[in-house]
Amino acid sequence: MTLIVSDRHLEVPEIQRAAIEFIDLSKLKIANCVGCFGCWTKTPGKCVIRDDAVQVYPRIAASDRLMYVSRVRYGSYDTIMKTMLERAIPVQQAFIRLHHGETHHFQRDVAPKEAIIVGYGDLSAEEQDIFRQLIARNANNMNFTQYRVVFAQEQDLEQTVRNEVLTWERS
Amino acid sequence: MGKILIINGSPRAPKSNSKQYAALFSKACSWESHYRDLTRANHLELCQAADEVSDVLFVFPLYADGIPVTLLNFLKTWEEYGSRQKPTVSVLINCGFLEAEQNNVAVKMMELYCRENGLPFGSVLKIGGGEAILSTPFRILVQAKIKKLARAIVRQENRTFQVTMPLSKKMFLNASTSYWIRYGERHGITREQMASMQIEP
Numbered sequence: 001m002t003l004i005v006s007d008r009h010l011e012v013p014e015i016q017r018a019a020i021e022f023i024d025l026s027k028l029k030i031a032n033c034v035g036c037f038g039c040w041t042k043t044p045g046k047c048v049i050r051d052d053a054v055q056v057y058p059r060i061a062a063s064d065r066l067m068y069v070s071r072v073r074y075g076s077y078d079t080i081m082k083t084m085l086e087r088a089i090p091v092q093q094a095f096i097r098l099h100h101g102e103t104h105h106f107q108r109d110v111a112p113k114e115a116i117i118v119g120y121g122d123l124s125a126e127e128q129d130i131f132r133q134l135i136a137r138n139a140n141n142m143n144f145t146q147y148r149v150v151f152a153q154e155q156d157l158e159q160t161v162r163n164e165v166l167t168w169e170r171s
Numbered sequence: 172m173g174k175i176l177i178i179n180g181s182p183r184a185p186k187s188n189s190k191q192y193a194a195l196f197s198k199a200c201s202w203e204s205h206y207r208d209l210t211r212a213n214h215l216e217l218c219q220a221a222d223e224v225s226d227v228l229f230v231f232p233l234y235a236d237g238i239p240v241t242l243l244n245f246l247k248t249w250e251e252y253g254s255r256q257k258p259t260v261s262v263l264i265n266c267g268f269l270e271a272e273q274n275n276v277a278v279k280m281m282e283l284y285c286r287e288n289g290l291p292f293g294s295v296l297k298i299g300g301g302e303a304i305l306s307t308p309f310r311i312l313v314q315a316k317i318k319k320l321a322r323a324i325v326r327q328e329n330r331t332f333q334v335t336m337p338l339s340k341k342m343f344l345n346a347s348t349s350y351w352i353r354y355g356e357r358h359g360i361t362r363e364q365m366a367s368m369q370i371e372p
Contacts, residue, residue: 074238094354
C-alpha cells in the first residue's frame with residue numbers, strides 16, 4: 001500500500017490518478033500523546049485516546065511506500081506531524097531489541113517501508129542537516145528499509161510532491 | 172547569584188521521570204530554583220517567569236527521536252512572545268534506550284532554537300535507560316551527573332554530560348524486558364499479550 005501523510009492540503013492530481021492513499025492531518029482531530037504507556041501495557045497495539053489518530057497509525061504501519069510531508073521547525077517535524085508520529089507508538093511494543101547495534105523497540109505488524117520525507121519551509125543548511133539526522137534515527141524506529149529526504153520551499157511544495165509521485169509511478 | 176526556572180516538558184509532567192530528575196536537580200543546585208510543569212494552559216505564564224530568571228533548564232524525555240510536541244508547542248509560543256531577559260538555556264533529557272547518544276539530535280534542535288532566538292545555550296545532561304534508572308542501584312550515577320550539571324550551570328561552564336546504566340546491551344535487554352513484564356502485570360496483561368503483533372485489534 002502506498003500512502004502520503006501530509007500536514008497540509010496538497011493540490012496534486014497525480015496522487016488521485018495513481019490511487020495513492022492520502023491523509024491530510026490538518027483536517028483531523030489528533031490530541032497529544034500523554035505518555036501513559038497504555039498502548040504497550042494495558043491495551044497492546046491500541047491507543048487509549050480514541051480520536052482520529054487511531055485511523056492513521058494502522059495505515060502507516062500497513063504502508064510499504066510512504067511519504068511524509070511536513071513543515072520543518074528547529075530541525076524537527078513541525079507540531080502537526082510530530083503530534084501524529086508521537087501517537088503512532090502503538091505500532092511498537094514496549095519490549096526492546098538490538099537493531100543495527102543499538103537498542104530499539106520491537107515493531108508489531110509494521111510493513112518494511114521505502115520512505116520519502118519531504119521537509120518544507122525556509123530552512124538553513126544547519127536545520128536541514130539536523131532534520132536529516134532526525135530521519136536517520138526515525139529509520140531505525142519506523143522500519144524504513146530505504147529512505148530519502150527532500151527539501152522544498154513552501155511555494156514549490158506541490159511541484160516537489162508531484163515529482164516524487166511521478167518517480168514512484170515510474171519505479 | 173543566578174536564579175533558575177526548571178520547566179518539565181514531559182507530556183505526563185505530574186507523574187513523569189522528568190519530575191524526579193528535576194527534583195534531584197533542585198536539590199543539587201545552589202541557586203534559587205523554581206519548578207514548573209509545562210501544561211497547555213500555562214505557556215504565557217512560563218514565558219513571563221522566564222523573564223525573571225538568569226537560566227532556564229528544560230527537563231524532558233526523548234519522544235519519537237526528538238523533542239516532545241508539548242515542548243515544541245511551548246518553544247513556538249516563547250519565540251512569538253520574544254524573551255526580554257534572554258536567559259541561558261540548559262537541557263536535561265532522558266531516553267528509555269541504553270544509549271544516551273540517542274538524545275543527540277534533540278539536543279541539537281534545542282541548540283538551534285536558542286541560536287535562532289538569541290538565547291545563550293548552556294549545559295546538557297543526556298540520560299540513557301532513563302525510564303528505569305532511578306529505580307535501580309544506578310540512581311547514584313544519575314545523582315552524581317545531575318550534581319555536575321548543576322555545578323556547570325552555576326559556574327557558566329557550558330558542559331555536556333551523559334550517563335546510562337553500566338550494563339552490556341544483552342543485560343540491558345534482559346533487565347528492560349523484566350521491567351516491562353512487571354509493568355504489564357500491574358494491569359493484568361501478560362508478556363504474550365504485550366508482544367501482540369496486532370495493531371488496533
